[in-house]
Amino acid sequence: MQFERREAPFISPTADVGSIMRHVLYALIPAALAYVWYFGPGFIFNLIIAGVFCILGEAVMLHLRGKPIESTLADYSAVVTAVLLTFAMPALTPWWVTATAALFGIVVAKHLYGGLGYNLFNPAMAGYVMALIAFPMHMNLWTAPRMGDIDYQFMTFAETARFTFTGTLPDYLSFDAISRATPLDVVKAGLNNMRTFDELRAFPIMGDFGGRGWEWIGNFLAIGGVWLLLKKIIRWQIPFGVLAGILIPSGLMYFLVPGVNPSPGFHLFTGGTILCAFFIATDPVSAATSNKGRLFYGFGTGFLIYAIREWGSYADGVAFAVLLMNMAVPTIDYLTKPRIVGHGKNRGNES
Amino acid sequence: MNSPAATYDLGKLHGGLRLPAEKTVSTSLGIQEVPVPDQLILPIAQHVGEPAHPIVGIGEYVLKGQLIAEAYGSLSAPVHASSSGKIVAIEPWPVSRRYGENAPCIVIECDGDDRAIEPPEDTAPYNTLKPRALRQMILQGGIVGLGGAVFPTGQKLMQATTLPLEYLILNGVECEPYISCDDLLMREQAAEVLGGAQILMHALDISTCYVVIESDKPEAIAAIGEAMAELGDKRIVLKQVPTIYPSGGEDQLVQLVTNLEVPSGGLPTDVGCVVQNVGTSAAIYRWICEGEPLISRVTTVTGPGVRSPMNVIARIGTTIADVIAFAGGYNDEAEQLIIGGPMCGKSVTTDRVPLVKATNCVLVLTEAPVYGNEQPCIRCGECALVCPIQLLPQQLHWYACADDEKKLRSYGLTDCIECGCCDLVCPSHIPLTAAFRNAKVRIQELADEKSRAERARLRYESRNERLASENELRELELDQQKEAARKAGPSAIDEILKRRKRHDEDAE
Secondary structure, eight states: OOOOOSOOOOOOOOOHHHHHHHHHHHHHHHHHHHHOOOOOOOOHHHHHHHHHHHHHHHHHHHTTTTSSSSSHTTOOOHHHHHHHHHSOOOSSSOOHHHHHHHHHIIIIHHHHHHHTTSSSSSSSHHHHHHHHHOOOOOOOOOOOOSSOTTTOOOHHHHHHHHHHOOOOOTTTTHHHHOOOOOHHHHHHHHHTTTHHHHHHHHHHOOSSSSSSSSHHHHHHHHHHHHHHHTSSSSOHHHHHHHHHHHHHHHHHHHHHSTTSSSOHHHHSSSHHHHHIIIIIOOOOOTTTTTHHHHHHHHHHHHHHHHHHHHHHSSSSOOHHHHHHHHHHHHHHHTTTOOTTSSSSSGGGGOO | OOTEEEEEEOOOOOOOOOOOOOOOGGGGOOOOEOOOOOOOESSOSSSSSSEEEEETTTTTTEOTTTTEOOOOSSSOOOOOOOOEEEEEEEEEEEEEETTTOOEEEEEEEESSSOOOOOOOOOOOOOOOOOOOOOHHHHHHOOOOOTTTTBHHHHHHHHHHHSSOEEEEEEEEEOOOOOOOOOHHHHHHOHHHHHHHHHHHHHHOOOOOEEEEEEEHHHHHHHHHHHHHHHHOOEOOOOOOEEEEEEEEHHHHHHHHHHOOOOOOTTTGGGGEEEEEEEHHHHHHHHHHOOOOOOOOEEEESSSSSBBEEEEEETTOOOOOHHHHHHOOOBTOOOOOOESSOOOTTTSSTTTTOOOOOTOOEEESSOOSSTTTHHHHHHOOHHHHOOEEEEEHHHHHHHHHHTTTTHEEEEEGGGOOOOOOOOHOOOOTOOOOHHHHHHHHEEEEEHHHHHHHHHHHHHHHHHHHHHHHHHHHHHHHHHHHHHHHHHHHHHHHHHHHHHHHHHHHHOOO
């Protein structure tokens, strides 16, 4: 009998990129629902816009680069970029801001660097930072979370859609009425104005540890993240590194100079900390690859987030921290090469 | 039940995989004996090193156990006739080590009598022999490593004794899925395995032997434990290791058992260990104590493409087609024939290939793995997590694509054991191991080319040097002659010129 010749091994691999990305998407579902609950349906419109433009950008770039379109889109990486970008955007964002960010992330940060696997920078964060720098006014328009606050203004589905696609608010509302400083903004400005952290904690926008609403999104993100850890989609080194990178310096500052420094719990539960630790810094393509390298990468990212929040001019620093550490990845990888078995100290290796 | 002798005090191995064992399908029956076929195909290269030299002619009648090709060169092993019959051809025949391509083979037409050669009469007990003589004897039995590496055992033992040795490790780990021939061999021939261990300890002058068995083989552990109790040899210790692929690799086993790493490019002997497969050990016992050279072996015939998977003992040289027919033949879904396990085996194009000393498994698979739909690497690092050598396969793959020889070397390509773990966990389905195999060949070619160029350069330079020095010498002589002539005065010069003229005229 005749057979075909193939190369070992003859057991099929179990994982595939598409399933990894789908797992990431599943893990984000609870947090997405919480986001919609606290900040209104704007998230849904942003998601649709980001999704459409990410997939469109990916398809066009694949076509231009002469790569297979359908099979590549099936890896869901463009969808993950869209979802992560949406999590980073304010709930009320005009469509063209989201679209620009999505296209920049996919076209420039991803495909101009060679596509999935070759991109130096995290596409979602690159897109976000591009929008943040280009459209600061729109990117800083955060609404108040649903929290029983008298300032809370509910916008219906239709009103939100109208704003997203035309940039106009309902007649009875103004930007001033709906926009609110985020908890990170409040703390940053408050501490600069010689107020103590405990005073600021009494603000209605504050929850148990972080910002009200924000901290619940964080909780759901953490649940999703832990599920990804259990599923071995991500490994513990990067989340641990990021959290340690934030908690260690903020804890030290909080306990050494209490009053003028936000608590580690606040840092943990506000802004993009949890999203970054489990979903953004863990993007394998733009992260370090060795275990040790990932600890350093995570810690560096966490520390930079803390440093930007503490000493920078932006309220949150997740995107900048991630992009800065992306740049450091080749060096980290080079310096953290594991020792190859059979090389190095051993009785047999002395000669 | 586990034998109380089994121990867990083990070194650590990085990475590895827990693979579905798939072994029980072939272990329900005992070892079945495949009848002697009508025709035996015996490749002259069934081992690592130089092929053996045939010493029989076409038409010659040979007996079972008779030497038909002798070891040639410093690394080689002899081949013996597996049954009696007539040599009908010495010709190219498809072989498994070349994936079904041809290689020279001796073909014996069996007469069915299976007449064995007379054993030598003065067989002194092995323990009265000097270790050196015993090693020489093992060399003559055609015995090679039966775990699949087929390194000539005699030479392995001789190389080993040039270094201080501490442990003999008998490898009963058999970590690849599907394969169960060592398991069955230990269950049924435990006494021979341990007998071989005693011979090896004598030949190597070693006083500690670890018999290492994976935890998923309780019957083998029990059988070896019983045989040990019967033997009462305190030098032999049974060790149980967790079932993780690839802990049965020679270097990995040493690391697991002794916590010592075999240095890069080195051998287990560099850390005082000699590793032998349990099957090899039993073969040594049969050769030294019963006079039977390596002419048969236990093989697992298994896989979803075989009707009745089982372990068989077959004569070396039986074709795979015969072996599979014995195991009920192929079923309708048979798609792929593999000699060896599913991780490191070789796929062959035809079942005309003979069973050889290396054939520990004949695996028939029903579906091709899903490679081919390769996506770009997403740097997830799973490959690095499972690599038992702690390499960074994703980086190696990058440099293999870029053909960067220097980087490939510094990232340890040559240390890759080609276990295939990285392929199995890669979400992008990149055939990493195949790429590394090719890259290894390529950097070897580059190195060869370099050394060839270097040799040519040296040859050229030394020729130039020689010509220059000859020239110099000639000029020096000429100068001396001129000087001498000048000293002798004009008459002498005239004399020389005259002589010269005469000489020229004579020549004409």
